Amino acid sequence: MRRYLEIKEELIKIVAEMEPGKPLPSRPHLCDKLETTRTTLDRAIQELEKEGVVYSKAGSGTYAIGILQGKVDTVENWGVIVPSISEEIYSLLTRGIENIACRRGANIILCNSDNDPEKQKYYIKRLLLAGVSGFIIVPIISYNVEVSNILYGTLLKSNIPFVLCNRSVEGIHAPTVRSNDFYGGYIATKHLISKGYCSIAYIAQTIYSVSIERCQGYISALMENGYEIDRSMIIIPYEERKNGVYENMKQLLSQEKKPDAVFCFNDKVAVNVCRAVQDMGRKVSEEVGIIGYDNNIYASVNHPPITTISFKSMEIGEKAAEILVKLIRGEKLNSNFNEYLYQPSIVERESCLGKGKK
Structure with a gap:
């Protein structure tokens, strides 16, 4: 039997004992263990890659895919x-x-x-x-x-x-x-309360389970701190409309009782709320606090950068x-x-x- 085929059989035995996705020992280590040259080892590994027994990542190493009863597993x-x-x-x-x-x-x-x-x-x-x-x-x-x-x-x-x-x-x-969307809504609202805001609105672009759970967290935080629940401050439309968030925020700022802070369903909503606040001549943070949700790029590059909830x-x-x-x-x-x-x-x-x- 040609030497690289012998090495290939030895490698199959090693891979058979490994969990899929686990790295093989380094090639210098394998050369020492199998008493072979790097050229012969590389050729054996290339054969196993073609057969789907292992795969290699440049700069990282060679990884096991899996062996079952002497045959190569179907890749998941x-x-x-x-x-x-x-x-x-x-x-x-x-x-x-x-x-x-x-x-x-x-x-x-x-x-x-x-x-x-x-x-x-x-x-x-x-x-x-x-x-x-x-x-x-x-x-x-x-x-x-x-x-x-x-x-x-x-x-x-x-x-x-x-x-x-x-x-x-x-x-x-x-x-x-x-x-935990309830908890996310709760800590977002608690944060606004801790900063001294007292007329806090909640805005989402449409109604569904997640927007409701975040709203429930918002309501819980308000009630816990003795705030009345003003339904005019809760905006959750049944259907999402183009520019709906922007227009809803402008409407909130035009009513007799105006919010001094807004908990936004996500960061996209927060960016549109921020734009509406600024277009109405109000100052973000100083006059209207804004907090988003998701911690995405929209929040970090906005002016000013938007406080948000990390989604993990x-x-x-x-x-x-x-x-x-x-x-x-x-x-x-x-x-x-x-x-x-x-x-x-x-x-x-x-x-x-x-x-x-x-």
Whole structure:
């Protein structure tokens, strides 16, 4: 037998004892252990790469994909469906998923639903036909519970494991990893109260589970501190309109009782609220404090930079992927609950330093 083939067989034995995604020992170490030259070792590794037993990353090393009963495992493919990868929270979430997939030796097939129920349905069906090992899905914002239940019910019946991120689906009991939106709304409002603001509004672009939970946190913080709940200060439209947030904020600033601070559903909303405040001749922070949510680029580059709530998107993606790996392996989850919550935190900037403060 040619020497590189002997080395190849020895490497297969090593990989067979390794978990997928784990790095092989360094090549100098392998040369010493197997008593071979670097050229012979490299040729054996190249053969194993072609066969899908290992893969190499430039500057990082060579990693195991997996061996089962003397044969190469089929490489796992995960279906990942998000509303839009162009949104920073979803690009970070996907990066977290990718971190775990890489260690596992799995591929991810990324799809954008654009919050369109038909696109989400199409991608789920296509990925099922493609034979993916599992799904990680950020559900669309949907008001039709029956349609959602039929879609995810089909997924449950397929016996393909899946994990939901960022929001749950009513009536579907599946592992869900998300931010604690109630707590996020609570700490955002508490922060504004601590800075001396006393007439605090809440604005979202549309009504759905997450915007309601953040609003509930906002209400809880107000009540805890003895503030009356003024429904004229809560803006959650049933349908999202172009420039709706901007116009709603201008209307709030034109009414008799004006807000001196605003908790915004997300940073995009906060940027539009900030623009409305400035266009109405008011000073952000000094006259109207603003706090956003998600900690994305919109908040950090705004003038002034907007205080926000960190969503922990990458951590959520990593946790969802770790759960999916366990489900694919047929392992039981440690928790008695299907929901895994991450506690958000405040990122302080310059948009709500306190009334009268620059």
